[in-house]
Amino acid sequence: MQETQIDIPPPPSPPPADLIARLRLRGLLAGEGAEALAGGRSNRVWRLSGGLVLKLYDPSAATPIFANDAGREAAALIALAGIGLAPELVAAEPAGQAPWVLYRHLPGERWVEGAGAVGRLLGGLHRQPPPDLPAGPDGSAALAGQGREILALCPDDAGLAALEPKGEVAPAGRRVLIHGDPVPANIVVGPKGAALIDWQCPALGDPAADLAIFLSPAMQLIYRGAPLDPAEEQAFLAAYPDGRVIARLRALLPWFHWRMAAYCQLQAGRGQTPYAEGLALEVSALQRSLKK
Incomplete structure (x- = not known):
């Protein structure tokens, strides 16, 4: 009888021993143990003793939409310290070959329902004094340019080039602190309300960009399991x-x-199969938006 082979994923790797030793030497880490945290698609993340979270960056994971920059994360966490919208930064080394940030664990559960709380959360974020960060895209020409840049990375554009929207919406000229990636996995609902984690791609940009990422049917599907329904939107x-x-x-x-x-076409082509369904959802939403 032929045996069935089952692919078993390898166990999560521990954080680099030399980095842990350096954290101990600096007095930032006293206890033992590191638990790999699930959910991150770009970097490796561990929960350490003492209520700390260590994120080790993979700079090659950046895309034209989603930066992956430890320096940006550190700057955003410093700017938002003490107001409950983000974790507390403990230390960071953003300029090394293996950039990392260390911050305090934010208690709570990943967001799955209660869209109004996220609207209020992003409204509060967009009122905060912004730190010095790169500018995000502003206006339809900049968004289209990013889309073309992404498609240039795809062996097959799946006909998307022909679907590029026509017309123009001028830049807003208003730049606020935006999170850049407010998907369900990056929203934590705890005892003090909702907050945002994973600040690797904040920018000074159009606040509508954050709203669009949260409303994205593909991002909701991939990180929550289903798009928002009309009542939630x-x-x-x-x-x-x-x-x-x-x-x-x-x-x-x-x-x-x-x-x-x-973006979904790019990720689907890299073997991220959930993005194929996300692509279909975004194309349908695009077609609906053109009729309004």
Whole structure:
């Protein structure tokens, strides 16, 4: 009888011993043990003793939409210290060959429901004084440029080049601190409310970009298991405090969906199979947005 072979994933690797030794030498780590944390798709993350989280960066994981920059994370956590929107930074080494950040664990559960809380969370974030960060894309031309840059990395564009939206929405000229990746896996709901983790791609940008990432059907599918339904979308937008940003989001939706469709095609081509379904969702959303 032929035996069935089952692929068993390798056990999570521990953090580098030399880095742990350096943290101990600096007095930042006293206890033993490291638990690998699931959820991150770009970097390796461990929960250490004393309520600390260590993130070891893979700089090659950056994409045209999602930067992967330890320096940006450190700058954002410093700027947001003490207000409950982000973890507390303990230490960072963003300029080395293997960049890392160390921060205090933020207690809570990954967000899965209650979209209004996320609207309020992003509204509060976008009012904060911004640190010195790179500029994010602003306006339809910049979003389209990112989409073309992504498609240039794809062996097959799946017909997306022909779907690029027409027309133009001018830059807003308003730049606020944006998280850059507010997907469900990066939103923690704890005793003090909702907060954001995984700050590897913040920017000074159009706040509509954060709203678009959260509303993205592909990102909701991949990180929560299902897109938002119309009632959830409405609750999210109703809770966000700035109607001007919502109006801008609606004007830019075709470009946001087209850019995300390109990203899904890139990731699907790299073997990330859930993104194939995400691509179909984004194309459908793009077509709906063009009819409005």
